[in-house]
Amino acid sequence: MKTLLIKNAYVIDPIQKISGETMDIAVRDGKIVDDVKNPDQVIDATGMLTLPGGIDSHTHICGTKVNFGRYMSPEDMRAGRTSRKGDMHATSGYSVPTTYGNSYRYSRMGYTTLLEGAMAPMEARHTHEEFRYTPLQDCLANTLFDGNWFALEAIRDGDIKRLAGIIAWYLSAAKGFGVKLTNPGGTEAWGFGDDVTCINEPIPHFGITPRDIIVNMIEANEMLNLPHSVHLHCNNLGKPGNYMCTLDTYNAIPDLNDKRQSLYSTHVQFHSYGGSSWNDFCSKAEDIARSVNDKPQITIDTGQVMFGKTTTMTADGPMEFNLYRLYHNKWSNHDVELETGSGIIPVHYRKKNLVNAIMWSIGLELGLLVDSPWQCILATDNPNGAPFVKYPEVMALLMSKNYRDAEFETLHKSTGKRVILPSLDRELTWDEIVTMTRSAQARALGLIEYGKGHLSEGAEADIALYPINVDTTDPARDYERIINGFSTTEYTIKRGEVVCRNGTCTMESNHSTYWVNPHVPPAYDMGTDAAFIDGFNKYYSMRITNYPVGEEYIGRNVCMESEASL
Amino acid sequence: MMKVILEVKERHKPTLPIEAECITPKNFLDPERVFHVWKGNKELDITEVFHVRKDGNAKSADQVEIIIRGDSSNIKRVGEYMDGGRILIEGSIGMHCGNFMSAGTIEIKGDADSWLGREMHGGTILCHGNVEDYAGSGYRGEKKGMTGGRIEIMGNAGDFAAETMAGGEMIIHGNAGDMPGIDIKDGSLTIMGDCSRPCGNMSGGKCWIFGTAYDMLPTFRNEGQTSVDSVPVTRFSGDYISRGLGMVYTANHKYME
Numbered sequence: 001m002k003t004l005l006i007k008n009a010y011v012i013d014p015i016q017k018i019s020g021e022t023m024d025i026a027v028r029d030g031k032i033v034d035d036v037k038n039p040d041q042v043i044d045a046t047g048m049l050t051l052p053g054g055i056d057s058h059t060h061i062c063g064t065k066v067n068f069g070r071y072m073s074p075e076d077m078r079a080g081r082t083s084r085k086g087d088m089h090a091t092s093g094y095s096v097p098t099t100y101g102n103s104y105r106y107s108r109m110g111y112t113t114l115l116e117g118a119m120a121p122m123e124a125r126h127t128h129e130e131f132r133y134t135p136l137q138d139c140l141a142n143t144l145f146d147g148n149w150f151a152l153e154a155i156r157d158g159d160i161k162r163l164a165g166i167i168a169w170y171l172s173a174a175k176g177f178g179v180k181l182t183n184p185g186g187t188e189a190w191g192f193g194d195d196v197t198c199i200n201e202p203i204p205h206f207g208i209t210p211r212d213i214i215v216n217m218i219e220a221n222e223m224l225n226l227p228h229s230v231h232l233h234c235n236n237l238g239k240p241g242n243y244m245c246t247l248d249t250y251n252a253i254p255d256l257n258d259k260r261q262s263l264y265s266t267h268v269q270f271h272s273y274g275g276s277s278w279n280d281f282c283s284k285a286e287d288i289a290r291s292v293n294d295k296p297q298i299t300i301d302t303g304q305v306m307f308g309k310t311t312t313m314t315a316d317g318p319m320e321f322n323l324y325r326l327y328h329n330k331w332s333n334h335d336v337e338l339e340t341g342s343g344i345i346p347v348h349y350r351k352k353n354l355v356n357a358i359m360w361s362i363g364l365e366l367g368l369l370v371d372s373p374w375q376c377i378l379a380t381d382n383p384n385g386a387p388f389v390k391y392p393e394v395m396a397l398l399m400s401k402n403y404r405d406a407e408f409e410t411l412h413k414s415t416g417k418r419v420i421l422p423s424l425d426r427e428l429t430w431d432e433i434v435t436m437t438r439s440a441q442a443r444a445l446g447l448i449e450y451g452k453g454h455l456s457e458g459a460e461a462d463i464a465l466y467p468i469n470v471d472t473t474d475p476a477r478d479y480e481r482i483i484n485g486f487s488t489t490e491y492t493i494k495r496g497e498v499v500c501r502n503g504t505c506t507m508e509s510n511h512s513t514y515w516v517n518p519h520v521p522p523a524y525d526m527g528t529d530a531a532f533i534d535g536f537n538k539y540y541s542m543r544i545t546n547y548p549v550g551e552e553y554i555g556r557n558v559c560m561e562s563e564a565s566l
Numbered sequence: 567m568m569k570v571i572l573e574v575k576e577r578h579k580p581t582l583p584i585e586a587e588c589i590t591p592k593n594f595l596d597p598e599r600v601f602h603v604w605k606g607n608k609e610l611d612i613t614e615v616f617h618v619r620k621d622g623n624a625k626s627a628d629q630v631e632i633i634i635r636g637d638s639s640n641i642k643r644v645g646e647y648m649d650g651g652r653i654l655i656e657g658s659i660g661m662h663c664g665n666f667m668s669a670g671t672i673e674i675k676g677d678a679d680s681w682l683g684r685e686m687h688g689g690t691i692l693c694h695g696n697v698e699d700y701a702g703s704g705y706r707g708e709k710k711g712m713t714g715g716r717i718e719i720m721g722n723a724g725d726f727a728a729e730t731m732a733g734g735e736m737i738i739h740g741n742a743g744d745m746p747g748i749d750i751k752d753g754s755l756t757i758m759g760d761c762s763r764p765c766g767n768m769s770g771g772k773c774w775i776f777g778t779a780y781d782m783l784p785t786f787r788n789e790g791q792t793s794v795d796s797v798p799v800t801r802f803s804g805d806y807i808s809r810g811l812g813m814v815y816t817a818n819h820k821y822m823e
Contacts, residue, residue: 075707328769328808329709 003028004496005039006463009050010470012430014439015454019431020470025050027461030495030510034457041498047469048490051434052453053112053462055441058231058266058301059382060313061102062116062130062139064123065342068332069096069311069383073346076311087507095310095346095383099133105389107136107500110464110489113452115445116141117231117266117381118182118315120336121148121174122542128175128553131513136492136499138452138462138558140445140514142231143176144315144340145217147188149539150532152206155216161566164220165524166532168564171226173548175515175557178228178445179221182315183235184213187341195318196235198245199252210235211252218263222256224518225562227446229257229299231264234271237319243284246271247291255297264444267303267381269363281355282418283362289369292376299444300370301377304363304394305356306386309348314384317341338539349386354418357411359385361419367398368426373435374443392486395437398428399475399482427476450514450560461496464489513557520564567631568624570594573617574636582606583660584615587643591630591651591670594620615641627651627670634659639679645672648689661698664691667715680724681705686734688715696721699743702736703729710751712736728755731771747773750812768805768812778818786814 004027011018011025026036060066070077070093080094080101091101106114114134119127119141131139145151145167154163167179185203186196192204199211218230234249236242246268253263265271274284292298314320317333320343324331332344349356363385370376378395382388397404401424408415408422416422428436442453451459468485475482492500499506526532536544551557572589585604593599601612612618624630627650634644639658648667655663658676664683670690677695683702697719703726704711713733722740732751741759748763750771757764760777765786774794786804793799794815802814 073707075705075709078705078707 002041002496003036003039004041004043004461004493005036006043006045006050006465009045009465010048011050011455012434013052013455014431014435015052015442015448016456018455025455025463027493027496030461030497031451032455032457032459032461043465043491043498045465045490049430049466049468049470049485051110051464051466052438052442052455052459053464053492053494054106054110055113055115055438055445055447055453056106056111056379056382056388057115057264057377057441057445058117058379059114059388060117060384061114061382062099062134063119063127063141065118065313065315065334065344066096067126067130068334069313069344070098072330072332072344073311076309076346079309086504088505095387096313099130100135103134103136104500104505107492107494107505108488108503109389109391109486110466110492111137112462112464112492112494113138113441113447114140115177118142118144118180118342119174119176120144120315120340120342121170121176122336122339122547124174124176124549125553128513128549132555135507135511136494136505138512138514140177141175142178142180142228143171143174144180144182144336145170146181146184146186146213146315147191147338147340149338150526150535151217152188152208152213155212156206156208160216160219160223161524163216164223164564164566165520165526165529167217167220168224168518168520168524169526169532171515172517175513175549175554177514177516177560178226178231179217180231180233180315181214181217182233182340183237183319184217184232185210186235187315187317190318190321190341191335198235199249211249214249215252215254218254218256222262223566224520224564226516226518227450227560227562228444229261229264231266233266233314233316237267237270237314237316238273238322240273240275240277240281242271242273243287246288250291250295250298253295253297255295257297260443260446261299261375262297263299265298265300267379267384268300268366269303269305269359269385270381272362272366278355281358283358283365283420285362285365285369286420289366293371296375299375299377299440300366301379301381302363302366303379303381303385304367305349305359306380306390306393307349307351307356307360308386308390309346310383310386311344311346312384313342313344315340315342317343319343320345323347337541351411354412354414357415358418360411361408361415361421363394364397364404365419365421365424367428367436368424373428373432374440376436377440377444378433378436389487391437392483395433395486396475396479396482398436399433400477400479401425401427402476403479430470430475450558461493463491463493465491465493510556513554514560515554515557516560516562518562518564521566524564524566567629568594568620568622570630570632571617571619572612572632572634573619574634574638574641575615575617577615577637580637581640583640583642585642586612586615587646587665588612589632589634589644589653590627590646590648591632591653592627592649594630594632595624595627639676642679645670648672658695664689667691677721683712683715683717685710686712686715686717688734690715691717692720693718694720696740697723697727699724699726700729701727702731702734703727712753722759728753731755741777747771764816765812765814766805767808768814769808770811772812773814774799775814775816775819778820779814779816780820781822782816782819784821
């Protein structure tokens with residue numbers, strides 16, 4: 001029966017349409033309530049920007065791929081070490097830190113919910129084990145279906161209901177949250193030593209196209225009434241001229257849901273490239289943003305690139321192979337039987353590299369050109385574009401034209417000819433930045449009704465108090481204050497308890513794993529489907545009974561039930 | 567001139583390593599400075615491990631000479647970030663001697679443990695005995711090993727000498743172990759004795775082997791005979807698994823059976 005009262009908080013909460021009101025927030029037992037009498041703890045939040053806890057809707061923090069990034073980058077582990085202090089464990093790593101490192105650094109920035117962007121269902125145990133040691137955030141995991149053989153067979157046979165049944169079985173077996181497609185078809189083609197060029201080319205063996213995969217998956221996803229939409233990493237990531245493919249993909253997306261988008265398109269910066277080679281490489285953010293502005297069924301995240309060293313990791317195996325041929329540095333390539341693959345490469349984004357400078361500009365252009373912040377989420381695809389600790393800098397860049405111009409001056413001299421960033425005068429408002437860092441995520445992930453991303457009565461008491469006085473701070477000029485303010489909260493509150501105070505974390509958090517359990521009619525229950533079980537036992541190297549992740553792996557958790565309309 | 571004599575005390579457990587990255591000439595310029603070394607997770611005052619004697623005065627690091635006596639074979643990280651002056655080690659020295667050094671001289675009368683002159687940028691290291699593995703290399707995961715300076719080894723070197731070397735010069739008067747010069751990018755490596763599998767994935771730089779290169783890698787192209795200081799050698803270009811911009815000269819070579 002713990003109670004907490006936050007007094008005189010300056011609140012911005014776009015979901016409740018609160019735009020800068022001074023109010024008190026009362027918390028009882030981890031939930032926000034109307035009022036508390038004789039609170040156990042009172043926080044005076046005068047002059048502090050008070051927001052719902054941050055949500056990262058696309059990050060890579062837990063799982064086999066992340067762990068392999070740690071494993072192959074001992075130099076990265078040396079790059080960010082902190083020693084044990086009070087309740088805090090020692091941490092190491094900069095772009096791929098240890099789980100505690102991720103958790104502390106996110107908490108320090110006021111983030112309380114994280115979505116792991118890509119979990120291979122077969123390797124889900126590892127992800128869930130790492131979730132348990134990410135103590136200060138609730139975690140969710142998008143589950144990979146881009147090369148799932150049973151799903152691809154169902155698509156080939158044109159049986160969407162069976163596809164929905166397969167998705168339902170895998171999601172509840174892997175304790176996953178959403179459907180992730182990474183280079184749909186492409187990673188499977190890579191298994192045959194091939195890749196796809198865009199969405200209309202059939203993939204080997206199955207003869208279906210990436211377009212078939214994307215559209216059918218979206219339909220199946222909506223049949224299952226899942227909280228989140230299909231989460232898509234488009235084909236052709238990182239290739240000059242790929243914007244045409246991205247636009248083609250967007251044009252194929254049906255609008256099937258009134259509450260949220262039907263497609264979450266992730267790290268779009270990597271998919272907005274013009275030109276025909278690296279020599280005439282340029283930004284096509286304008287075309288992409290126009291398409292997004294026309295299509296309420298699409299939400300994107302920017303996938304901002306920031307300069308410095310980082311590690312790229314994705315289930316897009318062929319793309320990482322192309323990067324390897326570019327850099328000749330170390331490379332990992334991995335195949336997950338019957339499901340997907342992955343690749344990892346360390347990179348260093350440099351200001352004086354023209355391609356990198358253009359990438360940096362494209363991310364910002366997307367943030368500024370997409371009209372509605374509800375459709376454009378701030379993310380770096382951590383750690384692919386940059387480690388998440390750079391988020392405050394991204395916020396400041398979006399809020400200040402001065403800062404953008406000052407940074408632009410330091411880039412490769414030819415950047416101005418390839419991008420339109422210098423001509424964009426828009427400076428995002430406080431409300432827009434708040435939307436892009438929590439509210440839009442909560443809506444896109446369908447978490448509003450689970451009490452995330454807002455501060456209404458009954459919501460989870462995940463609250464971030466930043467030492468920023470909105471009335472006296474002009475973001476356009478005081479961008480340093482924005483960066484410092486968003487880097488370290490005064491208080492981060494998770495489920496009603498202060499878990500981080502001025503950058504020092506405590507371990508007392510009862511975090512949860514969120515997962516979905518879609519209920520399907522018995523005819524589509526793959527757990528009793530003879531053909532599925534036969535195929536499974538024939539082709540997988542493990543038995544179907546050993547496959548599902550047991551409850552013992554996930555600790556405290558919230559099961560999100562959904563009723564399928566099949 | 568300043569002369570600092572550090573004599574290792576009789577230790578109860580001499581095999582326990584001591585980390586002594588504070589031992590560099592420039593640190594002794596500050597008379598107020600307190601010196602700490604580490605034994606495991608315990609921080610000790612330097613006088614618990616060494617008898618310290620300091621004579622004379624110095625204005626710059628170049629005027630400081632440090633002499634290490636006694637059983638120093640488990641004292642690690644001596645001369646880390648050294649930027650001038652001289653360190654003389656009368657016995658053997660532990661791992662990571664001369665890490666990141668940029669100038670000055672280290673002379674080792676005995677043997678040196680692994681990672682001698684790791685990622686050094688300049689200066690000179692002379693070892694009269696043998697060295698263990700990874701002399702002049704980059705540490706785990708690092709892309710560049712030594713980028714400048716000179717390491718001369720009068721005895722034998724262990725495996726992976728000059729791994730990821732990116733500049734500077736290394737001379738091994740005895741034999742080198744397996745895979746010397748692996749991933750070498752620039753600089754020069756001279757081995758007077760034998761070695762095996764030299765310069766795998768070489769992308770630049772030069773390597774001379776005046777003994778026998780055993781298990782010569784098949785990804786090098788034989789460019790014919792030439793001579794170096796009137797010694798007849800075979801010239802190889804490679805490694806073609808990378809870009810093939812390096813050169814290896816061997817007096818004798820043998821391919822794997």
